[in-house]
Amino acid sequence: xxxxxxxxxxxxxxxxxxxxxxxxxxxxxxxxxxxxxxxxxxxxxxxxxxxxxxxxxxxxxxxxxxxxxxxxxxxxxxxxxxxxxxxxxxxxxxxxxxxxxxxxxxxxxxxxxxxxxxxxxxxxxxxxxxxxxxxxxxxxxxxxxxxxxxxxxxxxxxxxxxxxxxxxxxxxxxxxxxxxxxxxxxxxxxxxxxxxxxxxxxxxxxxxxxxxxxxxx
Amino acid sequence: xxxxxxxxxxxxxxxxxxxxxxxxxxxxxxxxxxxxxxxxxxxxxxxxxxxxxxxxxxxxxxxxxxxxxxxxxxxxxxxxxxxxxxxxxxxxxxxxxxxxxxxxxxxxxxxxxxxxxxxxxxxxxxxxxxxxxxxxxxxxxxxxxxxxxxxxxxxxxxxxxxxxxxxxxxxxxxxxxxxxxxxxxxxxxxxxxxxxxxxxxxxxxxxxxxxxxxxxxxxxxxxxxxxxxxxxxx
Numbered sequence: 001x002x003x004x005x006x007x008x009x010x011x012x013x014x015x016x017x018x019x020x021x022x023x024x025x026x027x028x029x030x031x032x033x034x035x036x037x038x039x040x041x042x043x044x045x046x047x048x049x050x051x052x053x054x055x056x057x058x059x060x061x062x063x064x065x066x067x068x069x070x071x072x073x074x075x076x077x078x079x080x081x082x083x084x085x086x087x088x089x090x091x092x093x094x095x096x097x098x099x100x101x102x103x104x105x106x107x108x109x110x111x112x113x114x115x116x117x118x119x120x121x122x123x124x125x126x127x128x129x130x131x132x133x134x135x136x137x138x139x140x141x142x143x144x145x146x147x148x149x150x151x152x153x154x155x156x157x158x159x160x161x162x163x164x165x166x167x168x169x170x171x172x173x174x175x176x177x178x179x180x181x182x183x184x185x186x187x188x189x190x191x192x193x194x195x196x197x198x199x200x201x202x203x204x205x206x207x208x209x210x211x212x213x214x215x216x217x
Numbered sequence: 218x219x220x221x222x223x224x225x226x227x228x229x230x231x232x233x234x235x236x237x238x239x240x241x242x243x244x245x246x247x248x249x250x251x252x253x254x255x256x257x258x259x260x261x262x263x264x265x266x267x268x269x270x271x272x273x274x275x276x277x278x279x280x281x282x283x284x285x286x287x288x289x290x291x292x293x294x295x296x297x298x299x300x301x302x303x304x305x306x307x308x309x310x311x312x313x314x315x316x317x318x319x320x321x322x323x324x325x326x327x328x329x330x331x332x333x334x335x336x337x338x339x340x341x342x343x344x345x346x347x348x349x350x351x352x353x354x355x356x357x358x359x360x361x362x363x364x365x366x367x368x369x370x371x372x373x374x375x376x377x378x379x380x381x382x383x384x385x386x387x388x389x390x391x392x393x394x395x396x397x398x399x400x401x402x403x404x405x406x407x408x409x410x411x412x413x414x415x416x417x418x419x420x421x422x423x424x425x426x427x428x429x430x431x432x433x434x435x436x437x438x439x440x441x442x443x444x445x446x447x448x449x450x451x
Contacts, residue, residue, distance in 0.1 A: 051353070079355035089350030092368055101364075102354040153355065 002066055003080055003156040003189070004028040005050060010059035012045055019045050020056070021213030027157070030186040032179065034204035035193045041210045043193035044161055050191060051083040051159045063157075079106065082155040086162035088146035095121070095137065095145055096130040102153035116152050124148040124178060140171025147178060151188075158182075160192045164199050172199060179203045220418075227419035228426060239423055246404040249317055249391070250384045253324030257332045258377050265336025265376070266366050269343075280337065286330025294326050295393030302394065315396035320404070323390035328380035335379060339372025340365050371446035378439050385431055 005027040012020040019042030027033060027050075035043050048054040049061055052073055063071045063081075071077045082102075091098050096117055103113045121127045124144040129137065134145060143163060150158055163179075164172045180203060182188060194200050200207060209216040231239050268276060268283075300306050302314040313319045343365050351364045366373065388406035395402035397411055405424045412421035 053349070053353070075355070075357055078352075081353075082355070083349075083353040085346060085349065087346060089344070089346040091347065091350075091364070101351070105354070105356050105360045149354065 004064045005157065006062050006064060007050060008060045010049065010061070011057045012042070012049065013057060019213055023213065023215060025208070025215055027189055027191065030189055031205035032183050032190045032192065032203050033206045033208060034200040035191065035208045035210055036195060036197070036200055037210035038195065042213060043210055046210060047083070047159050047161055047191060047193045051081055052078065053083060079153070080156040081159070082150045082153060083159040084146045084150050084161065084163065086165045088142045090134045090142060092135060093133065094131055095126055095134045098134045098145060099149045099152055102149060106153070120148045120152040125174065139166040140168055143167055143171065143175060144178070147175065151182065155188055158188050158190045160190065162194055163192060164194060164196045176202050224418040224422050228422035231419060231423040232426065239420065241400065242403055242405055242408050242424065243427060245317065246385070249320045249404060250324055250381065252321045253384055254328055254377065254381050256321070256325045257328035257380055261329050261332030262336045262366070262373055265333035266340045266362060268333070268337040269340025270362060270365060280334070283330045283334040283337070287334055289327060289330065291327060291387045291389035292393065294323055295390035298323050298390070298394045314394060315398060315402060317395070317402055319394040320391040320402060323394050324384040324387065327387060327390060328384050331380040331383055332376045335376025336369070336373045339369035339376065342372065343368045371442050374442050375439060378435050382432060382435050385428065
């Protein structure tokens, strides 16, 4: 068994509103978990806390390795987790260099970077745009590039915040197909926040309904 | 009117024939200004980037000082350095007064606030999502900082070129600390001032034309950098 995420008794609030109330959950399988809920229900907050981008007011967030040992929140753990924002952060450079970013900072050599990036760009259908400045991509293409950039580093945990927001129907279908292919490889635990029900039920193995700060099912 | 036309003719003659004295003055000017700019960039870009990335007490005050420094009167810098480097000054033992090194220091002081302040503003302008994206892709704090500097590169280049424009055109500080010694500390702007005083307009005009050409080239480069930035941000 590989990386496991255990969250226990999580509380988080902003000013006078509590969005997460004593929430506990275990993510321990390489499958797709979809967190659903209305706007403002705390989906993004929950995802960010899971991805160690935010800290809870109360409660514990721990990643365990195969020997059930808690991992320190250092760079070695952070490099196994990645997060794709609803509005994909795009570096002002080519699509290729955007996707290669995670590999470059990990010290991969040029040959390895070339083959991995070519492969993942082919996977998301963006090979023909690799030399183009990524800022000129459409929002659907940018989402696919964000997915490619996250996948190329082979994360153990992939958090996707509203992956179908600002995307046309054709690109939603493409993203669905890509996620289904990723999930079949069973190498990554994917946690998605969305309020797109058809998408959630197409790609999700587990649907977690977030309401009133609690997971209902 | 005739003397003006004659002066222009002579000036063009000096430029076309690559007059030795003219060439020496231009080369020293470039050497002094580019050395000062290199130093200002090596220190100013990381310092500005640090200010752009971090929030801490006193940050605003440092930025206000830097912005004040952008409008620092060169003669005041010259006066301050003269007092430091003069024989009875605290750094008099270094024997730097009337040397190209003193001129580099003076121009470095003038360029540093421009480079640092514009670098700060450019890095600050980078969208917060870029920093978060780098972090979520596994970048270390140092790698995140390099990424932000890279994202702000067009703005930073603008700051560096702005610094170059300032030091190439300044005369007050280097005249005081350099002394305008022929063949040693005489640069374009100080020569223009001296030759105009003497009524030798040919050399002054020739140097003026070259200075204007350099300024034009700097602005041409700035224009292309800004155009590229606008195009890639569309």
